[in-house]
Amino acid sequence: MAESGDIERCGFLCVHEDTVRLVRSQMPDDEKLYDLAELFKVFGDSTRIKILYALFEAELCVCDIAQLLGLTQSAVSHQLRVLKAGRLVKPRKEGKTVFYSLADEHVRSLIAQGMEHVEE
């Protein structure tokens, strides 16, 4: 079985060509889709979601977040770096401490909308 013969298996015989062509013409650039996936990837981690949710209520420094969530200062700092790179949080330096807050309203509404889906 599965031997001799020019068996060209599953060459997509069932494809609905018109629909595929239509959809293909409407798809955004690959680059944009990649960026979009990267954005959601940043939200896709419990620790980062917790950090973002914490910043819903107030501006917090790294130590605050670490204590609040029971994490290492290092772990928090690493994740804040990811969040900052994704433009989801922004830092405000005051002496030796750095306060973080949500970057804009997109973040808040994206999370809120996600929560709706989860809660239903």
Next chain:
Amino acid sequence: MAESGDIERCGFLCVHEDTVRLVRSQMPDDEKLYDLAELFKVFGDSTRIKILYALFEAELCVCDIAQLLGLTQSAVSHQLRVLKAGRLVKPRKEGKTVFYSLADEHVRSLIAQGMEHVEE
């Protein structure tokens, strides 16, 4: 160095206690936050985002998606499984073929909102 002595390092001396207490009282359950992160994790992959975006325009069968995106039938099927588990797509069986479509409007608006953030 870093030896002898009861050096209790970085015990969060800088914590802003009141703020931390306030924020803690407003945080959702851990379980909810975990689910939320899981939801975003599903969006956080190029292939899955592409599948979802394709379904923006039309209901598609597995083969359609595979050809459209240049992927294996198997790869698509595996990802559809993940999307289905996250209740982001729903199947409709018609003979041997299975058509997939977006599960609800939440999905559409979440992606649209994410795209806004990416495009700015």
Next chain:
DNA sequence: ATAACATATGAACAATCAATCATATGTTTG
């Protein structure tokens, strides 16, 4: 300048995950 503190960064390791290959399930047609 030195000490103490707050944050950031680099390397390493364990865990997670998406694609592949092989194969199984289920449906239609001859």
Next chain:
DNA sequence: CAAACATATGATTGATTGTTCATATGTTAT
């Protein structure tokens, strides 16, 4: 029933990633 087809699933593997530990950078106070 057997063959062809559409989809689903299980195991494996290479790559990605979050945490930890150690250390570096930068700031304030003595």
